[in-house]
Amino acid sequence: LQLNAKLCCCLGAGCSSRGCQLFLMCIALQVYHAACNGELYSRPFIESFEETPMLVAVLTYMGYGILTIFGYLRDFMREWKIEKCHIAREREEQKDFVSLYQDFENFYTRNLYMRIRDSWNRPICSVPGATFDLVERSSNDYNWTFEYTGRVVKDVINLGSYNYLGFAENTGACATAAGEVTVKFGVGVASTRQEMGNLDKHEELEKLAASFLGVESAMAFGMGFATNSMNIPALAGKGCLILSDELNHASLVLGARLSGSTIRVFKHNNMQSLEKLLRDAIVHGQPRTHQPWKKILILVEGIYSMEGSIIRLPEVIALKKKYKAYLYLDEAHSIGALGPNGRGVVEYFGLDPKDVDVMMGTFTKSFGAAGGYIGGRKDLIDYLRTHSHSAIYATSMSLPVVEQIITSMKCIMGKDGTTIGRSRIQRLAENTVYFRRRLREMGFIIYGNNDSPVVPMMLYMPAKIGAFGREMLKRNIGVVVVGFPATPIIESRARFCISAAHTKEMLDRALDVISEVGDLLQLKYSRHKVLPSLDRPFDETTYEENEE
Incomplete structure (x- = not known):
């Protein structure tokens, strides 16, 4: 209201009509929005x-x-x-x-x-x-x-399948490539990555995924749900605090619970709620002992699959940097579906992938395949290879599925020459x-x-x-x-x-x-x-x- 009054004075407005007042209120809201988020958002949200x-x-x-x-x-x-x-x-x-x-x-x-x-x-x-x-x-x-x-x-x-880019098909380059790989390698791998189940195709996929995401390294898993539920416990534990959006997927919720960390839930996409929890965590520390938290991990999704909303990632990153927390971004629904080159919500907002500590996503939707990935710094991925239950105990991803992902990802990146x-x-x-x-x-x-x-x-x-x-x-x-x-x-x-x-x-x-x-x-x-x-x-x- 103060801003509205100032605008009226600046414009020399003596108008009391409802239309003029609404017009000035709209300008005031736009100015307020620009003042709050102008440096963070490069496009209308x-x-x-x-x-x-x-x-x-x-x-x-x-x-x-x-x-x-x-x-x-x-x-x-x-x-x-x-x-x-x-x-x-x-x-x-x-x-x-x-x-x-x-x-x-x-x-x-x-x-x-x-x-x-x-x-x-x-x-x-x-x-x-x-x-x-x-x-x-x-x-x-x-x-x-x-x-x-x-x-x-x-x-x-x-109108029900997550076939965002239309790669769920039985004809075309992806289907042909997957068929050829099936003939050559078979369907199953019958071992884990750490034993006899690490094939050259798996490493090719991970290098391609890292290039696509713009990160140092990436790791692929055979199941999207387990990518969250089995990796979060390797990233956080007792003495750590997890801040989770109230509408996060069940895999994120399960992973947080399995980790043994303290969990606090903030209102959906509400940055005021998130910042309040961050402040309280730093001021009060751990319950009873009030010792500082070993780690604060923020869990969010790119697109929320039941609400259709997009995470306010620029603001989350700003808060993460301000309070020295870590950010875990689940791009299951946003990778391939957002951004001019399909690189997800990070590209959609024009942000640097290095600002996201853990980039997670699945191959089940935009790529028409199965499984998931985690991308980030090389030392993070090397750590997960030896500490993640999903990496140590799970059977390797099926080779026809790997080839489907490689072919569709190359198509998205334009590396197929089209x-x-x-x-x-x-x-x-x-x-x-x-x-x-x-x-x-x-x-x-x-x-x-x-x-x-x-x-x-x-x-x-x-x-x-x-x-x-x-x-x-x-x-x-x-x-x-x-x-x-x-x-x-x-x-x-x-x-x-x-x-x-x-x-x-x-x-x-x-x-x-x-x-x-x-x-x-x-x-x-x-x-x-x-x-x-x-x-x-x-x-x-x-x-x-x-x-x-």
Whole structure:
């Protein structure tokens, strides 16, 4: 407000109109943003998390309440053998067994999850590319068991796979190279890297990955989840402090817990929350003894796969340097998907890879393969080779998978002599902007960053989770729906993953179906309107946002 007043004085403003005041407030906010972040950000950083409408929140809680009441009623009817379906009850000979789940988890699985279980674990029988073939199934016992009908649903548009650059394919250079390597080396390695499982292809991959990331050295692992969960315990232990984003992936959470370190959680992408924890850690030290922490490790992700948000990396690095902490960056979803050359969130912000102490990522998404990597200084990687459980005990990465990664990475880097990789990166960026803008234009509430290919669309009510997935599949669109406990109870959503393999015709077809189903289920909750200019659909400057 003080800044606004100063601007009014400087402009000699005597205007009291609402339009003038709003204009000056916008300028004030821009100046404030520039003053705070101007030296850190070289590009606009725009993320949207529209607040849940009050009526929708109330109705969502009511929906869960009604389902819970009927759940207890059904449990009562099962206990007295009134209900005909007895699959939800334990068998008499197993009643003395130790429970696998807590009471609430049991209740939720029996009475809520089972109602919409058909929306998950759907089997496909083709390459998970821009489209896939789906094996149809049905259930005669309320989704407790499924039977195949023998019918295959052809050419379902795939909006669920993490196939960001379209390398999940069975034709082309990657598939050919992987096939040739399979003939030469076979599929399995049957040993660990430290014994007889270290092949020249593994070392070629690691050198290429280090070059791609812009770091001194890199190390590859056969499983993305284990890359986090088995390496973090080698980097931190007792007497260390881990600061973890509240929305970090389960692999990061498990790795932090296994390390034995003290864990503190900061609010998602909230730099004030992170800085407060850093200050408190330095001022107070370890609990009881108040000795200084041996190490402070910050765990963050590049793109958060459930929110579609991008880490505020320039600010995290600034805080890390200010308080002498270490930074562990998980680029599972951002490597290949962000940056003009696909080098991830570090390149996206134009930062130096050396400012990130541990660069982690996976090959399962943008590269269409499997496994993960860690990159950084050579002494760090040499240390992990001898101390990481995933490096010492895990079987080496399969050679066809290694070749898939090498070939796709060379394509992205342009080392194959073509511009295919660059064109895929550009197409993904265009598809992402177009898809997000069209959804917002239709009136849906969309979460995340404008440049994130992970696009969460809010459903909210529990009954609409299964309904949306089923209605979309009826129209040959495959989507992923997510609900509690994977999300907060009132923030159920559909999650779309955009790919460079999607053509504009595919996206338009999917958008038309989403709009149709959105009208059917009344999902257009947004109170903001986006006015489109259809002349140049990929140009962000052709859109103007207004709030009702």
